Amino acid sequence: MRMIKFCKVISLLVLIQSCVSSKEMVKTSPDDSIENSMVLALEWQEQHPIYSLDPTDWTNGAYYTGVVKAHQATNNQVFLAALKNMGHKNEWKTCFRYYHADDIAISYSYLYINKLRKHLVDLKPTDNFISDHLYKDHEWKQGSDEGDKKILWWWCDALFMAPPVLVEYANLKNDRIYLDSMHQYYMQTYQLLYDKKEHLFARDLRFKWTGKDTDLKEKNGKKIFWSRGNGWVIAGLALIIEGMPVGYEHRPFYVNLFQEMASKIKETQPKDGLWRTSLLSPESFNHGEVSGSGFFTFALAWGVNNGLLDKETYLPTINKAWKALRSCQQENGKIGWVQNIGASPEPASKDSWQNFGTGAYLLAGSEVLKLK
């Protein structure tokens, strides 16, 4: 190339070439909008359905919660169509363990569709589940030998799975009894797992320090706080606060908790924007992970958009995180770098994916969209 000397022909060639290129550009240039990225993520995920126990399980529950928020933010019918298809295929059922918070997460989507289209959604299974979950007897409510399982929501993920559904259900029924029940159980979990010094949640009692030598800790001596686990909590908080009546007496508790956690999460963000799976020991698995980071990005952006977090303070964090999340999306729409199903920090990889990871991505996008 250094040897090029004459050029008319060349410039002609270049011209032709650039015409061709620009035409191709028009045809193939990707639509770089956030919305388009979200559509691509949905399309890939819809083409790769996956579940753990059943298509009504928490993995789809979390994924379709992302789809709900994507639809709310964009009004793009591709999201609503996916929601309705899922509901129809699932016959509007919840998953089957009435005592398990995971198994009602899917109803967040049903309740949303029901708001848009009357007489389409069969809410009976949701009614039954919530009634049983809150008010039917079960060993957990009596206490059991497994110390950490004597309360209904004994692991922090549960705070994403059930409470936002109960808030929406209270709105539907216009009955604060569901809010009060939610709050009662939330407080139990909060007391059990929230670390008031670190402002993060232990995933479950295994990770709570008791002062004994047997306390689990990272190699660096710090406590083990799981990124996704805390992602569940703070994303759930955003959903709860958003749905809760402004005047509800316990709302300040949730707002305060949200702000406390947000501050800590901001603080733990690695330079490249994506949180590691072990928040206080980023070196354990030193790469970004998308599900936790997606939930954090959603929560922080939601906080800014709703006046609960200071825009100037949080915007750099959010922008860095979103940019990094985008780079985890492959050309075909797939969202990689998602830690597999688990209950503590584990590594992810470029190609590891789960539907709830896509859900976290959609949640993040749905609020980052509104920042512009």
Next chain:
Amino acid sequence: MRMIKFCKVISLLVLIQSCVSSKEMVKTSPDDSIENSMVLALEWQEQHPIYSLDPTDWTNGAYYTGVVKAHQATNNQVFLAALKNMGHKNEWKTCFRYYHADDIAISYSYLYINKLRKHLVDLKPTDNFISDHLYKDHEWKQGSDEGDKKILWWWCDALFMAPPVLVEYANLKNDRIYLDSMHQYYMQTYQLLYDKKEHLFARDLRFKWTGKDTDLKEKNGKKIFWSRGNGWVIAGLALIIEGMPVGYEHRPFYVNLFQEMASKIKETQPKDGLWRTSLLSPESFNHGEVSGSGFFTFALAWGVNNGLLDKETYLPTINKAWKALRSCQQENGKIGWVQNIGASPEPASKDSWQNFGTGAYLLAGSEVLKLK
């Protein structure tokens, strides 16, 4: 390139470049055939399932009628596989309102599959629906206070939804009672909604002029004739005439109506080939719309292919329309510029889509294919 004189290096470079390019061309050059465009449209639509009331509803009814015609025209098993999958997933059910023409449209596909594969399709739901639709008592048949709703098919879309199914059903049962019933109800709708001066159908009684000041009209003072509404009618006519025994006594009525409408539709075609959503007021929403245009293109091409319309007269109209329809297909196969679900002229957009829009595209392609 003839003028290149110096530049061995350059020509070498160019050569390398063009080799790469031409190899890429081979790999990525699209198959520009009509059939391939139809396959891409189907693939995108299958990946984006959507319904209004239920997957057995009229939106899928119209879409899969397009898939039937695509299969008939191409014998490409990709279309038949999609039909069978739909039927299996729907358990060969109709939609659930026996008195509503929309809810039997899906049976056009079931009856088609049944012709190809004996003992596969469960025709019971179709039997029951047709029996109830035609012969069970219902308020509409008694007349009601809502003037326009005292007949079974009180809106023009219905003439696509039910009559072609009844014609096929008459053939299956070899019983002209279904033809006669169809004709009886068709005539009621014809009398109610056909404008004998304009040779177009009012969508429903709201749009029929009575000579009062309250008559609905466009800004330009003309009557409101909805593109898709008339698309339903004339595409339905093609399906009816095609299926009807040649010697059926009322066939000439349908042929005549088809020819009258075809002439008017040709006349209203805008220069760029695609009809606007308000046929007599193209300036209301001045862009082409795909569902109406697709139905028109199908009907006109079918008329030419079956000797009911003069080829020389109609070919320019059809070619212009098809070329324009093609330009509404996005690279991923999606058919855009489809007016949303509605009941009167409304705008569309580059990205607005519906399954029945894809159906209209497939119908058009299936007949344009045969013109070559």
Next chain:
Amino acid sequence: MRMIKFCKVISLLVLIQSCVSSKEMVKTSPDDSIENSMVLALEWQEQHPIYSLDPTDWTNGAYYTGVVKAHQATNNQVFLAALKNMGHKNEWKTCFRYYHADDIAISYSYLYINKLRKHLVDLKPTDNFISDHLYKDHEWKQGSDEGDKKILWWWCDALFMAPPVLVEYANLKNDRIYLDSMHQYYMQTYQLLYDKKEHLFARDLRFKWTGKDTDLKEKNGKKIFWSRGNGWVIAGLALIIEGMPVGYEHRPFYVNLFQEMASKIKETQPKDGLWRTSLLSPESFNHGEVSGSGFFTFALAWGVNNGLLDKETYLPTINKAWKALRSCQQENGKIGWVQNIGASPEPASKDSWQNFGTGAYLLAGSEVLKLK
């Protein structure tokens, strides 16, 4: 650009252009790994579901057997997710003809998932089918006027459909009665259809020579041995031997049969690597076919990987075949050149596809992977 006279600018342009290109290269360069090719094949097939009788039929049975092996070989969750979705959608049912080997093929997948995830799979339908298939009275077991149909597995395809399932079922139940029953029926088919001189199976009695003038033969005077038919047998043998306890007394029979057939199959490989649909009359339809060739490639590679076939002898055959199979995969993942559903040699085409063809491709890939 018209004014460019010197070349610094141009070389800069060219440089920019090549940067762009190389960036695009990075983005779009395909992942040429075997695993990626298998994932693409699965993705295309999942987006083009197809069945003959029912989604539980042998076509899906054979396809998902390929998906099982793909998952075993790669541990890529995309394969397991597809299996679980299929099982859930099929409600873990077999197809419905208890006396028909085809209708239990799908249970190979159910039994595999059941090994990985306890309490997920409902094995009742499989239990019932196997019990009826083996031990319930039926005309075939009594003999019938149709000479070839007086035994349970009267056509060679059956040796892929049922025996591998019975072997896995024997393992699950830890009960050799299922092995013994399998062996009993296998021997009947072997006696009926195996040509001990040619070391190939007649598809069914129609193709077995009796010495009469009416014996079916190819134009070249040779016997008709169907590629896919023998593919079913030898791929089935690999699955049987793999699953069968090492000490099972009849194992040597299967090993010997496998080796005999492998040798003959190697011998009949055309130069371009892909077998023709009529093994001894390649000139009948002189192009490669993927389903038979895929099953052969799977079986031969499995034999090498498991020490039953000599690596040096068979590797060239396998490599040539795999390379040619790869060339039948289209850019979008689709596997072409698959003979349609049939029962004797027929032609295929570049675009002809079936789910079991994709299954054969996945089987082949799953063993070729391990050769490296």
